[in-house]
Amino acid sequence: MKTVIAGLLLAASIAAVTSAQEKKSIWAGVYTDTQADRGVVLYKSKCVMCHGPALGGAIDGGPPLRGLEFFVRWNGIALNTMVDQVSALMPAEYPGTLKRQEYVDIITFFLRANGVPAGTREL
Secondary structure: OHHHHHHHHHHHHHHHHHHHHHOOOHHHOOOOHHHHHHHHHHHHHHOHHHHOOOOOOOOOOOOOOOOHHHHHHHOOOOHHHHHHHHHHHOOOOOOOOOOHHHHHHHHHHHHHHOOOOOOOOOO
16 A cells, blocks of 8 residues: 555656646756757758758748747747657658757757757756
8 A cells, every 4th residue: 555655656746847847938948058059060960951041941941940930830839749749740851860869959959049048957
């Protein structure tokens, strides 16, 4: 019985932490500049051809990743969901071919490019 109660308490505490993390605002410094720097390098080698050097999108390519369209597209979406969706679709020719951390790093570059402040802990 004690084991069951301990297990339930552990599960509840994990759920509480997960819930708290999901509700943390991107404006609270959820990534580091070093991480976004890694994202820049990856973006230039994997994404720039479709989304443009200034993340403004391309006429025949991907949508803008900077500005109002970016915020409208991802408004209310948890970052882990964003990573899942981006990895399922990108790069367009070979979706899901990057490591999860690479997708995360690229997304932190998007955040920085959109004026979201860096913090002291990596996403």
